[in-house]
Amino acid sequence: MELQITAIKNGSVIDHIDSEKTLKIMEILELSSAKEKVTVAFNLESKALGRKGIIKVEGRKIEKGEMEKIALLAPEATINYIEDCKVVKKEKVSAPDVVVGTIKCGNPKCITNFEGAPTKFYREEDNYRCNYCERTTHKNSINLR
Structure with a gap:
């Protein structure tokens, strides 16, 4: 090669x-x-x-x-x-079980998007669930801050 x-x-x-x-x-x-x-x-x-x-x-x-x-x-x-x-x-690399301050929540009404609260997501297999609004985001749809 x-x-x-x-x-x-x-x-x-x-x-x-x-x-x-x-x-x-x-x-x-x-x-x-x-x-x-x-x-x-x-x-x-x-x-x-x-x-x-x-x-x-x-x-x-x-x-x-x-x-x-x-x-x-x-x-x-x-x-x-x-x-x-x-x-x-x-x-x-391994995906963490809890992600703080890195992922942007896709819910425009989530407190993290309009009050500046730090994001916190929990990994659930191929998804990440927002700690505040509980919206899930698939690993292929993650937007980083």
């Missing part, structure tokens, strides 16, 4: 992203304004996904809170931590 993206020396690689979600993950991690070197690719071949995206961030470790945001958009994603051009740790 031909190498499609060059390796990084130290940092993080977010792999197995649904290609359509790659830019959104860049946005939620604020990588377009990052000082680190960022490499992004779309529509790479993937046995599991058909087509995938990948994001490499030189010199930065993806933190737990960032992993939770990634999991909301790309539940199949993995994070590879790189040191001296070698993978030293590989983690599969």
Whole structure:
């Protein structure tokens, strides 16, 4: 197999992203304004996904809170931590059971949308239920704040 993206020396690689979600993950991690070197690719071949995206961030470790945001958009994603051009740790993202302040409620009458209350959602299989108005949002319809 031909190498499609060059390796990084130290940092993080977010792999197995649904290609359509790659830019959104860049946005939620604020990588377009990052000082680190960022490499992004779309529509790479993937046995599991058909087509995938990948994001490499030189010199930065993806933190737990960032992993939770990634999991909301790309539940199949993995994070590879790189040191001296070698993978030293590989983690599969996992969606949190409780999400605070990240998901925007789709109910325009929800208190979180007009009084500025922080959102809180509970995961129920493939859905997230708002703590305040109890509206459920499917994992494929999540809007992040």
